[in-house]
Amino acid sequence: MSAGVLEVRDVQKSFGAVTAAKDVSVTVPQGSVYSLIGTNGAGKTTFVNMVTGYIKPDAGQINFDGRDIAGLAPRQITRLGIHRSFQIAQLCNELTVEENMLVAGAIHGKTGPSFLRRADDGSARDRALATLERFNIAEHRNRLIPELSGGVKKLLDIAMAMAGETQVMLLDEPTSGVAADEKFPIMDLVIEALRAEGVTVIFVEHDMDIVTRYSERVLAFYDGQIIADDAPDEVLSDPEVQRYVTGGPA
Amino acid sequence: MRMSVYLSAIIAFVALAAGSIILPDWAMFLFAMALAKGLVCLGIIGMMRGGVVSFGQGLYYCIGAYTATLIANHLGVSDIFLLTLLSAAVCLVVGLVFGPLLSNYRGIFFAMLSLALSMVLYGSLSKMSFIGGTDGLNIGAPTFLGWAPEGRPLQTALYLYVVAIVVISGTLMRIYFDSERGLITLATRDNELRVEYLGASVRNLMTYNYVFGALLGGIGGTIAVLALGHVDPEFAFWTTSGEFVFVAILAGYLSVPAVFVAAIILELVRSFSNLYFPNTWQLALGIFLLVVIVALPNGLGSLVSKRKENKT
Ligand SMILES: Nc1ncnc2c1ncn2[C@@H]1O[C@H](COP(=O)(O)OP(=O)(O)OP(=O)(O)O)[C@@H](O)[C@H]1O
Numbered sequence: 341m342s343a344g345v346l347e348v349r350d351v352q353k354s355f356g357a358v359t360a361a362k363d364v365s366v367t368v369p370q371g372s373v374y375s376l377i378g379t380n381g382a383g384k385t386t387f388v389n390m391v392t393g394y395i396k397p398d399a400g401q402i403n404f405d406g407r408d409i410a411g412l413a414p415r416q417i418t419r420l421g422i423h424r425s426f427q428i429a430q431l432c433n434e435l436t437v438e439e440n441m442l443v444a445g446a447i448h449g450k451t452g453p454s455f456l457r458r459a460d461d462g463s464a465r466d467r468a469l470a471t472l473e474r475f476n477i478a479e480h481r482n483r484l485i486p487e488l489s490g491g492v493k494k495l496l497d498i499a500m501a502m503a504g505e506t507q508v509m510l511l512d513e514p515t516s517g518v519a520a521d522e523k524f525p526i527m528d529l530v531i532e533a534l535r536a537e538g539v540t541v542i543f544v545e546h547d548m549d550i551v552t553r554y555s556e557r558v559l560a561f562y563d564g565q566i567i568a569d570d571a572p573d574e575v576l577s578d579p580e581v582q583r584y585v586t587g588g589p590a
Numbered sequence: 591m592r593m594s595v596y597l598s599a600i601i602a603f604v605a606l607a608a609g610s611i612i613l614p615d616w617a618m619f620l621f622a623m624a625l626a627k628g629l630v631c632l633g634i635i636g637m638m639r640g641g642v643v644s645f646g647q648g649l650y651y652c653i654g655a656y657t658a659t660l661i662a663n664h665l666g667v668s669d670i671f672l673l674t675l676l677s678a679a680v681c682l683v684v685g686l687v688f689g690p691l692l693s694n695y696r697g698i699f700f701a702m703l704s705l706a707l708s709m710v711l712y713g714s715l716s717k718m719s720f721i722g723g724t725d726g727l728n729i730g731a732p733t734f735l736g737w738a739p740e741g742r743p744l745q746t747a748l749y750l751y752v753v754a755i756v757v758i759s760g761t762l763m764r765i766y767f768d769s770e771r772g773l774i775t776l777a778t779r780d781n782e783l784r785v786e787y788l789g790a791s792v793r794n795l796m797t798y799n800y801v802f803g804a805l806l807g808g809i810g811g812t813i814a815v816l817a818l819g820h821v822d823p824e825f826a827f828w829t830t831s832g833e834f835v836f837v838a839i840l841a842g843y844l845s846v847p848a849v850f851v852a853a854i855i856l857e858l859v860r861s862f863s864n865l866y867f868p869n870t871w872q873l874a875l876g877i878f879l880l881v882v883i884v885a886l887p888n889g890l891g892s893l894v895s896k897r898k899e900n901k902t
């Protein structure tokens with residue numbers, strides 16, 4: 341088996357009596373699209389949080405590009421090229437859509453953020469606008485965050501994470517809080533944009549139609565453990581997964 | 591866009607400098623003090639943009655004033671430029687020591703810790719009889735690159751000096767607020783998690799803002815002591831710091847000129863109500879602040895700023 345861009349080895353994490361990760365191991369190859377499924381509290385967000393540095397694992401290794409990143413701070417992990425979006429979109433409510441994007445661009449800029457260069461300098465705005473256009477939300481650029489629909493918030497959250505050079509993108513429930521008829525268009529847009537840049541994608545999802553349509557491989561979590569790691573059809577027809585995760589044949 | 595910042599700076603300088611011709615002595619002194627204190631408040635504004643408020647800027651106001659006085663009295667330096675530079679340097683060093691520590695705290699913890707530091711200084715200075723204890727110290731009139739004016743020319747020179755410093759600091763802070771880091775600071779106020787996950791160090795941002803506040807506080811203290819001719823530990827007392835916070839809240843963080851307008855309003859209200867209602871002027875000030883907070887939650891600056899206000 342070839343080495344993956346992301347290799348998680350025997351990772352453990354408990355919160356008091358709750359075991360949120362138990363012997364979690366997975367190898368994610370470069371450029372693949374993985375989905376994580378599991379009931380509420382199965383440990384999906386904990387997995388994302390550990391890979392992106394929000395939570396330090398109690399034990400185990402997380403190798404990215406051959407380097408153990410377990411326990412690094414989120415901003416250090418971001419700088420290495422692992423970005424994420426959030427189950428609840430994390431945006432700056434007092435800023436406009438464009439300003440949110442400018443913040444992302446300023447932090448990810450080649451020279452680092454400046455004390456002098458205007459944040460809304462022409463080229464920075466062009467870049468922000470280009471990203472917003474790529475995610476189809478440029479028309480909202482002058483609006484404040486609380487005025488936006490759930491779908492637009494999710495897209496902006498992902499667009500901001502994409503402002504830097506991304507190698508791995510973890511999306512925590514990209515379609516939660518999104519109107520039913522927007523889910524597929526949003527996933528089309530996002531997965532296509534990420535694929536176009538060869539980004540390795542890991543997304544958390546409760547909707548099995550989305551899982552089958554967009555992921556090449558599925559990790560099923562149950563009680564902090566990975567109980568299946570295979571192609572979508574295999575995982576969804578696995579009796580254990582049907583019993584503990586999907587609640588019956590798909 | 592940058593042009594408009596420089597243009598405003600020139601207009602502000604001309605308008606304020608005109609005061610040196612038209613203002614009577616007492617008013618010129620009042621304005622000089624208000625502008626010096628406004629500098630300290632500008633530092634608080636810088637921190638407010640990142641979501642924290644220092645209740646202890648009297649620390650730097652006091653360190654700046656004592657540094658200038660001690661250097662003037664013991665090393666015989668009277669040049670205002672040199673005194674300002676040296677006090678600022680001392681405040682920079684102190685700011686760099688406490689900045690990284692305080693940048694781990696937010697909200698009430700940041701406010702109380704900064705207050706505690708200033709009160710430690712107040713307490714220590716009050717006990718140090720060799721530098722005047724609670725009586726404080728006097729400082730002679732400053733010289734300006736060898737020129738030693740007296741009377742009205744001295745007052746005018748000092749006033750123009752503080753006007754120049756205010757315009758330069760205000761312009762630099764405006765440029766900083768409008769910069770990439772300035773915008774990231776505003777984002778931090780809103781959502782620290784997001785900023786960290788974009789790869790920026792929030793602690794770093796907070797430290798910078800704290801250090802800028804220390805510098806401005808020290809410069810403000812230096813000018814204040816030169817205008818007053820006297821410094822005492824009250825410079826670090828909590829009521830002094832409280833006044834700076836009062837001005838910062840009155841001004842809001844949206845506009846730089848609003849800070850100095852608010853500082854001047856405070857000084858005017860103080861001296862007039864002191865004259866007419868000697869015992870109730872704090873009450874008048876309190877009611878005024880209440881009205882501003884209710885009518886303009888983002889401060890006086892929201893009257894002129896183009897930034898959209900979040901109604902939710
Ligand atoms: N910071 C924390 N402190 C305490 N317990 C936590 C923490 N984070 C997660 N947990 C617990 O760990 C378990 C796994 O939670 P996690 O958020 O990873 O689930 P999830 O699979 O993402 O669920 P959902 O589908 O509801 O988002 C849960 O029992 C949760 O209560």
Ligand SMILES: [Mg+2]
Binds near residue numbers: 386512
């Ligand atoms: Mg979750």
